[in-house]
Amino acid sequence: MKILLTGARGQLGRCLQDRYPDQAHLLMPDRQELDMSQPASIAEYVRQAQPDWIINAAAYTAVDRAETEPDLALAVNATAPAELAGVAREVGARLVHVSTDYVFNGSAVQPYGEADPTNPLNVYGATKLQGEKAVLAAMPAACVIRTSWVYSEYGNNFLRTMLRVAERYQAKEEPPSSPIRVVDDQIGCPTYAGDLADAILAIHGMSQPVSGLYHYSGATVLSWFVFAKRIFDCKHSMDASFVVPALEPIPTSDYPTPAARPASSVLSCEKIASLGIEPRPLEQALAYVMARV
Numbered sequence: 001m002k003i004l005l006t007g008a009r010g011q012l013g014r015c016l017q018d019r020y021p022d023q024a025h026l027l028m029p030d031r032q033e034l035d036m037s038q039p040a041s042i043a044e045y046v047r048q049a050q051p052d053w054i055i056n057a058a059a060y061t062a063v064d065r066a067e068t069e070p071d072l073a074l075a076v077n078a079t080a081p082a083e084l085a086g087v088a089r090e091v092g093a094r095l096v097h098v099s100t101d102y103v104f105n106g107s108a109v110q111p112y113g114e115a116d117p118t119n120p121l122n123v124y125g126a127t128k129l130q131g132e133k134a135v136l137a138a139m140p141a142a143c144v145i146r147t148s149w150v151y152s153e154y155g156n157n158f159l160r161t162m163l164r165v166a167e168r169y170q171a172k173e174e175p176p177s178s179p180i181r182v183v184d185d186q187i188g189c190p191t192y193a194g195d196l197a198d199a200i201l202a203i204h205g206m207s208q209p210v211s212g213l214y215h216y217s218g219a220t221v222l223s224w225f226v227f228a229k230r231i232f233d234c235k236h237s238m239d240a241s242f243v244v245p246a247l248e249p250i251p252t253s254d255y256p257t258p259a260a261r262p263a264s265s266v267l268s269c270e271k272i273a274s275l276g277i278e279p280r281p282l283e284q285a286l287a288y289v290m291a292r293v
């Protein structure tokens with residue numbers, strides 16, 4: 001069983017590596033070997049590699065920068081996954097591709113189901129939407145998983161940013177007197193990349209192929225502000241010397257970004273739960289990650 005893992009150095013990629021029992025079966029090309037911004041080179045690589053499974057954890061994830069680099073974002077998030085899907089079908093490999101809650105505009109009151117209309121607010125979301133559509137068009141047997149608010153012990157994510165910002169507040173002399181301002185009017189479900197990796201492994205291990213579109217996210221709905229509180233509370237519970245910084249909830253309008261974000265990107269995960277795939281509770285996942293950052 002040969003598994004081609006793209007994006008192996010990203011959050012999801014590294015969590016997948018940690019969880020694969022036999023790494024000898026993992027092909028993890030670096031960007032020199034497989035550059036997703038050069039989609040024309042992908043088919044040749046895959047034909048030579050002849051994988052049984054392809055997990056596409058590579059993506060252009062710089063949401064704000066994508067506004068000024070739409071061509072690059074499109075190549076990595078849409079054209080390359082479409083190429084991967086086409087050649088996966090050709091060589092008889094199964095494919096898991098990952099997409100995002102940012103395909104929705106965030107105006108829904110109810111959690112989004114897989115069949116709900118999409119309407120991305122930003123370039124990143126639009127390119128990811130094109131990617132998931134192109135993957136399923138080229139290979140209807142592919143499995144596309146939309147996830148949201150990914151964090152982990154690796155890479156760049158909200159949890160690591162908050163812990164970094166909090167460092168200044170641990171100073172004995174003159175810690176900042178101002179609170180950390182965090183957006184409180186965007187809600188979503190933080191997803192531990194390790195849980196998503198476990199979900200992909202579970203799909204991998206199923207006797208029946210899992211095809212089509214699935215939502216998978218953490219089960220707790222909260223705002224970025226509340227997420228920050230949970231992160232700091234978790235850190236304090238594991239390290240009593242950690243000083244919990246003061247937090248101030250702010251509206252999105254006080255924190256303008258180049259790319260607009262959905263106000264509510266809560267995903268309904270009932271479909272994947274019916275396969276027996278569910279994340280661990282937020283507090284457990286946070287404690288697990290906190291012990292590793």
Ligand SMILES: NC(=O)C1=CN([C@@H]2O[C@H](COP(=O)(O)OP(=O)(O)OC[C@H]3O[C@@H](n4cnc5c(N)ncnc54)[C@H](O)[C@@H]3O)[C@@H](O)[C@H]2O)C=CC1
Nearest residue numbers: 007009010011012035036037058059061098100147149150
């Ligand atoms: N990070 C988040 O909050 C969210 C992520 N997602 C999706 O989840 C998946 C995994 O995301 P993360 O692990 O957080 O992303 P990440 O940014 O940590 O990792 C992305 C990986 O893609 C690789 N990559 C980027 N451009 C490449 C290129 N031209 N050629 C080859 N590799 C390239 C990077 O080197 C990195 O290894 C992605 O599909 C992402 O769109 C969905 C919702 C939220």
